[in-house]
Amino acid sequence: MSKKIKKKLLFTPGPLNTSDITKKNTLIDLGSRDDDFIRINKRLMSQLLKLGNASKGYVCLPIQGSGTFGLEATFSTLLNYKSKILILSNGVYGNRIINICKKIGKKFIPLKFNENSSMPIDKIKKILYKNKSISHVALVHCETSSGILNPLNEISLLCKKFKKKLIVDAMSSFGGISINIKKNNIDTLVSSANKCLEGIPGFSFSIIKKNSLSKSKNNANTLSLDLYEQWKGFQKNNQWRFTPPIQAIVALSSSLNQLKNEGGIINRNKRYKKNYFALLSGMKKMGFNCYLNENLHSPIIVSFNIPKNLDFNFLYTNLSKRGFVIYPGSITSQKTFRIGCIGNIHSKHIKMLLSAIKKIILKKRIKYLSN
Ligand SMILES: Cc1ncc(COP(=O)(O)O)c(C=O)c1O
Helix, strand or coil: CCCCCCCCEECCCCCCCCCHHHHHCCCCCCCCCCHHHHHHHHHHHHHHHHHCCCCCCEEEEEEECCHHHHHHHHHHHHCCCCCEEEEEECCHHHHHHHHHHHHCCCEEEEEECCCCCCCCHHHHHHHHHHCCCCCEEEEECEECCCCEECCHHHHHHHHHHCCCEEEEECCCCECCECCCCCCCCEEEEEEECCCCCCCCCCEEEEEEEHHHHCCCCCCCCCCCCCHHHHHHHHHHHCCCCCCCCHHHHHHHHHHHHHHHHHCHHHHHHHHHHHHHHHHHHHHHHHCCCECCCHHHECCCEEEEECCCCCCHHHHHHHHHHCCEECEECCCCCCCEEEEECCCCCCHHHHHHHHHHHHHHHHHCCCCCCCC
């Protein structure tokens, strides 16, 4: 590195702050076809299955790239020319699944809801009842654009009742919120190394029912994003078909040991909730308002309305100069910004962030934020 880059605390939806142990674990070169790497990779996949309560009847398949690559690989592989997927969307990431299915030429029904209200279960029920041709349902668990937590349990019950295969984008929730894949009869769950599992970016993974995957040969119209072929490759020699993100795999393996030491997902969820409550109360004290009603919030990320007398770029730049990175909003109807509660951060870091925000507001001589 030619110029020294200042260390910053990330309050974003990911990539996130990782621990020093995780970062240190990336300082290694391993051969992608070497026994050491194969062992680490194999162990990691079975740990991920256990974390989702999906050890039996499921397989965990990693794919190079960010979360979107994992989603594209999943929908490419699992949907065939007969499938029709109902895509439930109340934000940017639900819309991304719609875009993926459009691009890869799969049959889908988009069902869009307001970004700031809970998904209406009765409406979804009626559509599933009426449309017998629907084979799959896609749901984003935590819609990271607003921070809303969508009703996974209720929707998985509907899918069970109407015998639809449920595909869940749990990119920003897996590892931070307990999900029982088997009990909820989730057909496939997609997540990423660099969110609540607190690894570094480089790959995502899909936990898929073996029964569905075994019927997915030749569905994908792509060589590298074909999870059926990825599975066959692992079955043959336990190796990735194409260059794996070695350091990201080793880092996640270390992060999962740290997750275990923290007390598993239950304790991580408690830490994120503590961050969330500290954030919410501090921001409210300063006069900020949340975009969502609080009963809809996840402990993952919070969207705040941008007050009329505050310029977000001013706030962002000044926080960044002081070593704090927040995130722009992505709500279509309103000006918002986001602050994440996840990653290797604790409530003391939230308090540091809050005090920096307060100083910046006072510097601007804003006494009261106007909404
Ligand atoms: C719910 C959800 N789905 C999909 C994605 C896309 O992941 P990526 O940006 O890693 O491609 C994100 C990213 O934040 C997300 O939060």
